[in-house]
Amino acid sequence: MKRVTVGICGLGTVGAGTLALLQRNAADIADRAGCQIEIGRLGVRGDRPDVETGTIPVSRDVMAVADDPEIDILVELIGGTDTALALVRRALANGKHVVTANKALIAEFGNELFHSAAEAGVSLSYEAAVAGGIPVIKALREGLSANRIQWLAGIINGTGNFILTEMRDRGRDFAEVLAEAQALGYAEADPTFDVEGIDAAHKLVILAAIAFGMPLQFDKVYTEGITGIETVDVGYAEQLGYRIKHLGIARRTEQGIELRVHPTLIPAKRLLANVNGVKNAVLVEGDAVGPTLYYGAGAGAEPTASAVVADVIDLARNLARGQGSAVPMLGVQPEAIESRPILPMEDVRTAWYLRMTAEDKPGVLSDVASICSRAGVSIEALIQKEPAEGQTRVPVIILTNRTREGELNRVAREIEALDSIEGQITRIRVEALDG
Ligand code: NDP
Ligand code: HSE
Numbered sequence: 117m118k119r120v121t122v123g124i125c126g127l128g129t130v131g132a133g134t135l136a137l138l139q140r141n142a143a144d145i146a147d148r149a150g151c152q153i154e155i156g157r158l159g160v161r162g163d164r165p166d167v168e169t170g171t172i173p174v175s176r177d178v179m180a181v182a183d184d185p186e187i188d189i190l191v192e193l194i195g196g197t198d199t200a201l202a203l204v205r206r207a208l209a210n211g212k213h214v215v216t217a218n219k220a221l222i223a224e225f226g227n228e229l230f231h232s233a234a235e236a237g238v239s240l241s242y243e244a245a246v247a248g249g250i251p252v253i254k255a256l257r258e259g260l261s262a263n264r265i266q267w268l269a270g271i272i273n274g275t276g277n278f279i280l281t282e283m284r285d286r287g288r289d290f291a292e293v294l295a296e297a298q299a300l301g302y303a304e305a306d307p308t309f310d311v312e313g314i315d316a317a318h319k320l321v322i323l324a325a326i327a328f329g330m331p332l333q334f335d336k337v338y339t340e341g342i343t344g345i346e347t348v349d350v351g352y353a354e355q356l357g358y359r360i361k362h363l364g365i366a367r368r369t370e371q372g373i374e375l376r377v378h379p380t381l382i383p384a385k386r387l388l389a390n391v392n393g394v395k396n397a398v399l400v401e402g403d404a405v406g407p408t409l410y411y412g413a414g415a416g417a418e419p420t421a422s423a424v425v426a427d428v429i430d431l432a433r434n435l436a437r438g439q440g441s442a443v444p445m446l447g448v449q450p451e452a453i454e455s456r457p458i459l460p461m462e463d464v465r466t467a468w469y470l471r472m473t474a475e476d477k478p479g480v481l482s483d484v485a486s487i488c489s490r491a492g493v494s495i496e497a498l499i500q501k502e503p504a505e506g507q508t509r510v511p512v513i514i515l516t517n518r519t520r521e522g523e524l525n526r527v528a529r530e531i532e533a534l535d536s537i538e539g540q541i542t543r544i545r546v547e548a549l550d551g
Contacts, residue, residue, distance in 0.1 A: 118151040120432040123181035125159035125203060126193035129301035130217050130244070132167045133417030134191060134424045141425075149429045151436035156186050159203075182206040189431050191424060192216040195305055201225055208232045208240065213435075215427040217244035217420055220309075223318035226325070226332040230445045239434075239441050241427035246319040247272055247396040249419030250412040251426065256326045256400065257447035263402030265327040267367035267374075269549055270398035271391050272319040274414030275303045275310035276342050276362045281392040284350050284359075290343075302394055302415040312341035313362065313377045320364035320377055323398065327366060328373055328456060329448040336458040340378035349471060349542060352513045353381050356497055358469075359389040360544065372459035381469050381546040387411075388549060399549060462522030467496070467546035470514045470528070475536040476503045481512065484531055491527045493519050509538055515546065 122138070124131055138145065138155060146152050158169060159178030175181060181190055182203055190207040192214060194200045200221050207214050208229065216222065222229070222242045233240040243253045247270065256265070271277050275297040282293040294311065297303045302310075309315040317337040325332045342362050353360050358381040367374040382389045387409055391397040396414025401407050413419035434441050446453060474480045481500065488495055497515040516524070528541050 117146065118436045119154055120149070120151050120188050120435045121154045121156035121186050122189045122191060122428055123157040123159065123184060123187040124155060124191045124193065125178040125181050126195065127158060127160045127164045127167055128193065128195075129417045130420045130424065131193040132164065133421035134193060135167065135169070137418060137421040137425050138428070145425065145429060149432040149436065151432050153428060153432050157181050157184050178203050179206060182210055182212065187212055188435055189213045189215060189428055191428065192218060192221070193424070194218070195220070197221055197224055204229060204240070205232065208236050208238060211236050211238060213238045213241070213431045215241045215424055215431065217242070217424055219245035219315065219318035219322060223321040223332055223334040226322070230450070233445065234450055237440060239431060240445055241431060242322070243427050244420045244423035246322050247398055247410070248274060248412070248414040248416065249422040250396060250398065250410045250414070251423065252323070252398045252410045253326065254426075255408070255410055256323065257443055260400060260402050260405065260408070261447065263404045265368070266401045266403060267365070268323055268327055268398060268400045269363050269365045269388065269547065270320075270323070271361055271388060271396050272323075272364045272398065272414065273310055273313075273316045273362060274394035274396055274416070275307065276313075276316070277391065277396065277414065278302060278394045279311070280342060280345070280360065280362065283347060285392075287347070297394075300394075301417055311343050313339040314341075316362065316364045316377045320366055320375060323364070324366035324373065324375055326447040327400070328368060329446070329453055330373070330456045331453055333375070333458065336375055338376040338378070338461045342379055345379050346542070348511075349469070349544065352471065352499065352511075353469065353544075354384070355499065356381075356469075356513070356515060357384050358382060358546070359384050361388060361391070363388075363547070365547070369459055371463060372457035374459050374464055376461065376464065379544055381544055382549055386549050401551070462520070462525065464521050465518045466521070467518050467548070468514075468516040468524055469544040469546055470516065471542040472512050472514075472531065473509050473538040474512045475538075476508055476510045477536065480534075480536040483534055483536065484512070484514070487527055487530045488514075488516065491519075491523055493517065493524065493527055
């Protein structure tokens with residue numbers, strides 16, 4: 117049987133999971149790949165006495181893996197865009213195929229790296245970079261390749277979904293749940309990437325590039341995290357029949373592509389509303405197939421390793437047959453990738469959840485309703501609570517119809533300027549996810 121040699125750089129959560137999976141399922145993997153997959157070298161900066169590396173040669177300098185002539189496929193599991201970028205550039209320049217789980221690297225440097233890979237006649241594979249173990253890149257690039265993708269929406273950060281689920285179901289504290297996500301290996305090295313939506317933005321950019329055949333444009337994504345979500349809004353959303361989820365949304369419109377990551381109210385009956393814990397799910401609407409949903413573990417050692425090793429197997433199959441991959445790295449042929457305008461947020465149309473604190477006196481609601489009505493914003497639902505004992509102010513919650521964001525901003529400013537309204541309005545976008 118032929119032999120393909122892999123070098124693994126980084127032996128943290130995903131690196132250790134990848135090594136364990138390649139070793140444990142070696143016989144099945146060889147049957148599927150049509151060749152033996154040998155681990156030829158590890159690039160490991162510090163000691164990992166808890167990981168069994170046997171007789172595999174270990175280099176303290178990861179660049180030694182990129183320079184090792186025996187290595188066919190370099191697996192980059194370091195993370196970040198410093199050493200990882202230099203390492204991947206060097207591996208590609210040395211004619212090695214690369215597999216990575218690094219969404220920051222692909223989202224920010226993918227245009228350059230895919231070009232370099234194509235020039236060198238090798239592949240840069242990144243299934244694990246989006247939605248952990250869910251094979252959504254393969255689904256988009258291959259399974260849905262007959263479709264014109266209209267939109268996609270996903271829960272694409274496991275840490276964030278884990279935190280929101282624990283806060284809602286168990287009333288747990290944000291910081292405590294984040295610490296648990298870190299201990300479980302779900303979070304990024306810098307967890308602000310998870311909670312401020314940057315990680316989800318990296319992933320959304322990758323999905324959108326494949327779905328719409330456009331270059332990766334990380335700087336164009338509108339990004340809002342989950343740190344501003346208050347328990348009180350989770351409760352009101354439930355009363356209105358909604359759940360708050362942190363979504364990445366990419367949509368094709370006549371005016372441009374929507375690219376946005378933010379907390380979103382979605383109807384509680386939708387499948388996405390019931391994706392809990394570290395699970396991720398991506399809903400994709402294709403013109404021929406309609407909606408399809410991809411669900412599974414979005415983070416963690418072996419779920420992520422499952423996607424990394426699947427990429428290794430794909431490459432090994434090609435190497436064993438002496439052929440390159442027929443699947444373009446971004447799903448469309450490089451010469452067909454086309455820049456598309458990104459829709460400014462003020463032109464995006466969504467429905468809105470608005471929570472305001474109002475004086476408990478006659479006429480306040482009618483003032484708010486008149487401002488909305490003059491702007492053509494219709495109120496779909498309204499909750500007004502009784503004032504608490506000794507209080508003169510009450511929370512008022514409104515669900516609006518779909519409105520252009522620029523117009524909603526104007527309406528919100530006008531309402532906030534009313535004497536009877538205290539402070540700022542809490543605003544969360546609402547999506548029906550039905551077309
Ligand atoms: P970890 O922090 O657990 O592991 C990273 C490893 O890389 C550590 O062993 C670290 O060594 C090593 N490393 C960092 N910098 C260097 C360097 N300059 N030279 C050599 N080694 C270095 O991260 P994860 O395993 O969680 O993540 C790895 C990649 O996978 C990231 O890109 C991440 O975004 C991605 N990913 C992670 C998922 C997860 O669930 N954890 C899921 C999907 C993708 P040291 O210990 O000495 O710092
Ligand atoms: N930190 C990421 C998450 C890892 O929580 O989703 C998977 O990409």
